[in-house]
Every structure is written in structure tokens, then in C-alpha cells.
Amino acid sequence: MNSAFERAIAAFEPAHWPLAVGFSGGADSTALLAACASRWPGQVIAFHVHHGLQAAADDFERHCRAVCERLGVPLVVHRVDARHAPGDSPEDAARRARYAAFAEMARADGARAAVKCVALGHHADDQVETLLLALSRGAGLPGLAAMPAQARRNGLDIHRPLLAVAGADIREWLAGRGLPWIEDPTNGDARYTRNRIRSVLLPALEQAFPQFRTTFARSIGHAAQAQQLLAELAAQDLETVGSPPRIATLQTLSRARQANVLRHWLMQSHGCAPSAAQLDQLLDQVRACATRGHRIHLKVAAGFVERQGDCLHWYNVSPSPKTLL
Numbered sequence: 001m002n003s004a005f006e007r008a009i010a011a012f013e014p015a016h017w018p019l020a021v022g023f024s025g026g027a028d029s030t031a032l033l034a035a036c037a038s039r040w041p042g043q044v045i046a047f048h049v050h051h052g053l054q055a056a057a058d059d060f061e062r063h064c065r066a067v068c069e070r071l072g073v074p075l076v077v078h079r080v081d082a083r084h085a086p087g088d089s090p091e092d093a094a095r096r097a098r099y100a101a102f103a104e105m106a107r108a109d110g111a112r113a114a115v116k117c118v119a120l121g122h123h124a125d126d127q128v129e130t131l132l133l134a135l136s137r138g139a140g141l142p143g144l145a146a147m148p149a150q151a152r153r154n155g156l157d158i159h160r161p162l163l164a165v166a167g168a169d170i171r172e173w174l175a176g177r178g179l180p181w182i183e184d185p186t187n188g189d190a191r192y193t194r195n196r197i198r199s200v201l202l203p204a205l206e207q208a209f210p211q212f213r214t215t216f217a218r219s220i221g222h223a224a225q226a227q228q229l230l231a232e233l234a235a236q237d238l239e240t241v242g243s244p245p246r247i248a249t250l251q252t253l254s255r256a257r258q259a260n261v262l263r264h265w266l267m268q269s270h271g272c273a274p275s276a277a278q279l280d281q282l283l284d285q286v287r288a289c290a291t292r293g294h295r296i297h298l299k300v301a302a303g304f305v306e307r308q309g310d311c312l313h314w315y316n317v318s319p320s321p322k323t324l325l
Helices: 004-012 027-039 058-069 092-107 124-136 167-175 193-208 213-239 253-272 277-290
Strands: 020-024 044-050 073-081 118-119 150-153 154-161 297-300 305-310 309-317
Touching: 004 027, 004 167, 020 027, 020 092, 027 044, 027 167, 044 058, 044 092, 058 073, 073 092, 118 150, 124 167, 124 193, 124 213, 193 213, 213 253, 253 277, 253 309, 277 297
Parallel strands: 020 044, 020 118, 044 073, 118 154
Antiparallel strands: 150 154, 297 305, 305 309
């Protein structure tokens, strides 16, 4: 085991079988699929999401079929509509569609058992790009924690075994095996922030701080650990303030703990996250809420936080004033 890539594959131990590998046809997912298929023959399948966003999408699928035939790996393809709504991020829309497609493909189909584990080819460069994107957006700890090596999403265990491996190391391993891969033409599009980070910032970091992948990964780990502690504290505080939260009990907490538990409540109960400005407004209203007649009605994420009696409630459509009487 001479390469970082081979060491990462050797350390990867999925908990369930069959193992699915998210397979786009690019270098990273091709290397991951080939290595997993070699290590666990007959226990690996490939999941390919046809986003339909490019004219070359059909060519991507044909390429993936050819590679899977060569590797002796079954291929499952799912077509999605990944177009983004006005004002939405194209990258976020495609990501949501991709994970929803994984959940669909993971279901048992009669020919095989349901899939519980999906491995993705995100690597150290992707992790750095994710961190720099989060910094550019002023993200909090969840953003600075970047991508976890293991996560649970849509009922699936998501594994990223290559987060400590540089993209160049993966391509070097792949080139040595003569396996073809495709380059996504959008990777060179400078309109996307991630592409500008990849082409401009990463080479500069390589020159100024050759060990940046390792040191950034350490900072990401610290952020992830801190976020885990905040999540545990939020869960404890939510037990105290209740769901929906009681305003008087919220007011006994510090402003920082109020913010933490309200973010947790909104995400856990309603699947939404407030912006920093929205959360600040909500905290100001909670602090000012000293009388029965104090009304709270604030836009939060795609809905509204309202005061009803002694508690806060969130609605994706603001209730009629008559229902509040």
C-alpha cells in the first residue's frame, strides 16, 4: 500500500452490503468504483444520476455503462430534473436532486436487496473547496465543518472514504490502471465560485502552504467537534424549552443558547434554517416579549415564526389572523 489512495481504500469498511458507489464517470468516482469492485467483487453496484442539465448527459451515461461492463459492476441509472428555481443555487438544486435519486435507487427492486450504504468520491481538494466556499459566505460552524466522512441522509449511510486523499493522487492511481474517465465541461466554467477556487486559490495555497490540505482538515475536524457539542446542548435545551418553544423559558437562556436552540428546533421540527439576520430579529423579539399583547410575526426561511399564546410556532404559510384570536 504505497499511495494515499490505496491506504484510504484499505481503511474503508462499509457496514452493509451491497455497497453502492455514486458514479458520475469522472476520475474520482471511477477510481473509487474500480477500487471497491476489486476489493469486494460481486458486492458493489454503481449509482449514476442523469441530471439532464447538459447536452452531454446521455454521453456520460453511455460512458458509465461501458466502464461498468468492463469492471463487471451492475449500473443503476436514475433521471432527475435538477433545474433550479429562480434565486436558488444551481449547485444546491443538483445536490438535493442527486441525494433524492440515491434514495430512490437504493430501494430493493426484486433483483437485489435494498442498499443501505453509498460511497462518494469526494476528496481532500473538494473538502478544501467546501471550506473556502463556506468562509466566503460567512458560514457558521456547520459550514466550516465541511463534509463529514460519514453521515446519514434520506435513510442512507453516506461514506466519503477519500477525504484525506488529494485529487492528483487519485488521478495518478487511476492513470496507472488504464481506466478512462470523463471531464465535466462545466468544471472550467469560471461563473461558478467553486471552479474559481479550484483554478486560482488551490494552486496559490499549494505554493504558499504545501501542507494546507492536512492543516485545513484539522481545522475542519475542530469545527465538526464543536458543532457536535452545540447540537448536543441544543437537544438538551429543547427538552427544557419545549417544542414549540415556550417564550418565557427561552428568556432564561443566554442569547447564544437561544440562537442555538432555535436553529435546532427549526431544523429538527421544520427542516429549515434561518439566515443570520432573521435569527437576530427573532432573538430581539424574544427579548422584547414582556407582555401578553406583544406580537411576533417574522419571516424565517420559507415561512414565518408567529407567537401563539406562550409559544413560538413556525408556518410555511402565515396563518390567517382569525386563527390567532
